Amino acid sequence: MYVPRFSAVALTVFALLATSSQSAVAARKKHKAPASLVERNAMRGTPFSTSDEAMQWAAEMAQRREVDAGWVQRTLGEAQLLPTVARLMQPAPAGTPKNWRVYRSRFIDPIRINAGVKFWQENAALLERAEREYGVPADIIVGIIGVETIYGQQMGTFRVIDALATLGFNFPPSHPRAAERQAYFRSELEQFLLLQYKAGTDPFKALGSYAGAMGMPQFMPSSWAKWAVDFDGDGRIDLSRSTADVIGSVANYFRSYGWQSGMPTHFAVDFNAATLDKEALLAPDILPTFSVKSFTEKGAVLSGQALEHQGKLALVELQNGAAEPQYVAGTENFYVITRYNWSSYYAMAVIELGREVKEALPAR
Numbered sequence: 001m002y003v004p005r006f007s008a009v010a011l012t013v014f015a016l017l018a019t020s021s022q023s024a025v026a027a028r029k030k031h032k033a034p035a036s037l038v039e040r041n042a043m044r045g046t047p048f049s050t051s052d053e054a055m056q057w058a059a060e061m062a063q064r065r066e067v068d069a070g071w072v073q074r075t076l077g078e079a080q081l082l083p084t085v086a087r088l089m090q091p092a093p094a095g096t097p098k099n100w101r102v103y104r105s106r107f108i109d110p111i112r113i114n115a116g117v118k119f120w121q122e123n124a125a126l127l128e129r130a131e132r133e134y135g136v137p138a139d140i141i142v143g144i145i146g147v148e149t150i151y152g153q154q155m156g157t158f159r160v161i162d163a164l165a166t167l168g169f170n171f172p173p174s175h176p177r178a179a180e181r182q183a184y185f186r187s188e189l190e191q192f193l194l195l196q197y198k199a200g201t202d203p204f205k206a207l208g209s210y211a212g213a214m215g216m217p218q219f220m221p222s223s224w225a226k227w228a229v230d231f232d233g234d235g236r237i238d239l240s241r242s243t244a245d246v247i248g249s250v251a252n253y254f255r256s257y258g259w260q261s262g263m264p265t266h267f268a269v270d271f272n273a274a275t276l277d278k279e280a281l282l283a284p285d286i287l288p289t290f291s292v293k294s295f296t297e298k299g300a301v302l303s304g305q306a307l308e309h310q311g312k313l314a315l316v317e318l319q320n321g322a323a324e325p326q327y328v329a330g331t332e333n334f335y336v337i338t339r340y341n342w343s344s345y346y347a348m349a350v351i352e353l354g355r356e357v358k359e360a361l362p363a364r
Contacts, residue, residue, distance in 0.1 A: 034193055049077030054169050063188050067197050075193060075203050079165040085158065085210045086172050089181070100318035100326060107349040108356055112146045116357030119243075126231070126247045134251035135261030141250050143354025144340060148218040153217060155240060156209040164189040164212040164221075188212055191221035199236075201285040215239030216246040217253075227253040257339040258332065265337065265351050266316065266328040267306035275299040281315040286344050288312035288332050295329065302329060316344045 031231035048054040058076045120127065120142055127138035149155050167185035171178050192212065196203040208214040212221065216239055219228060228237045231248025238245050271278070276299030281290070288311065295313045296302060302309075306329060316330040328334075330344070337347040 030335060043250055046081045047077060048079045048081070048165050048169065049073075051169060054165065057169075057186070058278040061193070065190070065194055067194065071197060072193060075161070075196075076165060076189075078204070079159075079161045081159065081170055082162050082166045082210075085163050086170055089167060089175065090172055097321045098192075098319040098345065099321040100348070101320055101323075103345045104349060104352065106356050107147050108353055112150055112353060113360055114357050115151045116142050116146045116353065117360050117362075119145065120357060120361060123243050123247060124154065126244050130231070130247050130251040134248075134255040134259070136251040136259050137354075138253045139354030139358045140254070140265075140337070140350065141247055141354075142357050143350035143352075144250050145216055145246060146353050146357065147346070149216050152216045152243075155218070156207055156213065158208060158210050159204060159210050160192060160206040160208045160214055160221075161189075161203050163208065163210055166194055167212070176332050185212070188221050191225050195221055195225060216243070217250050219253075220248065223253065226258055253340065254336055257336045260311070260333055263311065263333045264305070264309075265334045266330045266349075267302060267309070267313075269306075269315065269327050269329040270300045271327075272301050278315075282317060282359045284314060286314050286316055286330055286335060286338055288314045288330060288335050290314070293347070300329065318345060318348060318349075334358045 023361060038198065054076055055073055058073040059069050062072040073130060120138065127141060130136060130141060131138050145151055160186075164185055166200075168182060168189045169186075171182035172287045175181060189212075192206075193203065197204070209218060213219060214221070214224065219239060224237070224239065228239060228245065228249040229252050230237050230245060232242050232244035234242070237249070251338065275297070278299070281295070281298050281300060284290075290298070290313050292302065292307060292309055292313065295315075300313075300315060311329065311332050314330040316334065318326040318328070320326065328348070330347075334344075334351075336345055337350055338344060340346075340350075
C-alpha cells in the first residue's frame with residue numbers, strides 16, 4: 001500500500017520502484033548501520049534501547065507528536081534489530097531481466113483464483129456496497145487483496161515494530177537510495193507508534209511483512225492512518241479480521257488517488273511501423289500523458305472503445321526477458337493502481353487476477 005503502500009509480495013519479485021520520501025543525510029551522519037552481513041548477524045536480536053540515536057529519535061518524536069516520551073522510548077527500546085529484514089531490502093542485482101510471464105505466473109494461479117471466488121461469494125454484498133459508494137469495481141478490490149495476501153492467508157510473520165525500526169535505523173547502506181529509504185521507514189515507524197499509542201493497543205502483537213505492511217491489504221502505517229475506514233461500523237478499524245474494513249479501505253484508497261468510475265484500466269495497442277516513435281511513447285513511463293490523437297500520431301494503433309477514450313494514455317511496456325515485450329495502453333485508472341505499488345507488472349497482475357476470479361464465479 002504500497003509506499004504508496006508497499007506490497008511485500010511484489011517487493012520480493014522486483015526491487016521496489018521509485019518512492020517519494022524525505023532526505024535522511026543528517027541522520028546518517030549521526031549513525032552508520034553495520035556495513036556487512038556478518039556484523040548484522042552479530043547484532044541479531046539487539047534491542048534498540050542500546051542505540052543512542054534511536055532513543056534520541058524517540059524523545060524527539062514524542063515531543064513532536066505530543067505523546068508520552070517514556071512510552072515511546074520504552075516501546076522502541078524493546079524493538080529488536082532483524083538482520084534478515086535488512087537483507088531482504090537489498091535491490092535485485094543490476095541487470096536482472098524483468099519477465100511479465102514469470103511474474104504473472106506467481107499471482108494468477110488456481111490457488112489465488114479459487115480463494116478469490118470464495119472471498120467474492122462470501123463478501124458479495126460488501127463488494128457491491130463498496131463499488132456503489134466509492135466507484136471502484138469489485139474485481140479490482142478482489143485483485144488487490146488476492147495479490148497482496150491471498151485473502152488473508154499470508155499477512156506476514158514479522159513484528160511490525162521490529163521491521164520498521166530495523167529499516168528506520170539500520171537500512172542497508174549499500175542500497176543506492178539508502179538515505180531516502182531510511183527516512184521513509186522512520187516516518188512509517190512514527191506513524192505506527194502513533195497509531196498504537198492512540199488506540200491503546202499492544203505494539204508488539206502487530207505482525208506484518210518485512211517492510212512493515214499490515215493486514216489483508218498490506219497497508220503501511222501511513223496508509224492506515226490516511227485511508228483505512230471502519231466499513232463495518234463497529235467503532236474500530238481492523239484490517240486483519242474485518243473483511244468489511246479491508247474492502248472499504250482498499251476502495252477508499254483508490255478513490256482518494258483519483259479512481260474514475262466506469263473508466264477501463266487499459267486498452268489493447270498495436271503499432272504502425274511507418275509512423276512509430278516508440279521512444280517518445282515510452283518517455284513518460286507509465287504516467288498517462290497522451291491524448292488519443294497524440295498517441296496515435298506517434299504510431300500507436302487503437303481500435304473500438306479506445307478511440308473514444310477522453311482521458312490521457314500511457315504506453316505500458318511489460319518485458320518478457322529475452323522474448324518480445326508486451327504492450328498495453330494504460331489509462332488514468334491503470335496509473336491509480338500503481339499508486340498502491342509503483343509497478344506496472346503489479347498493476348497488471350491485480351487487473352488480471354480480478355478478471356480471472358470474476359470469470360470463475362458460478363453463474364447467478
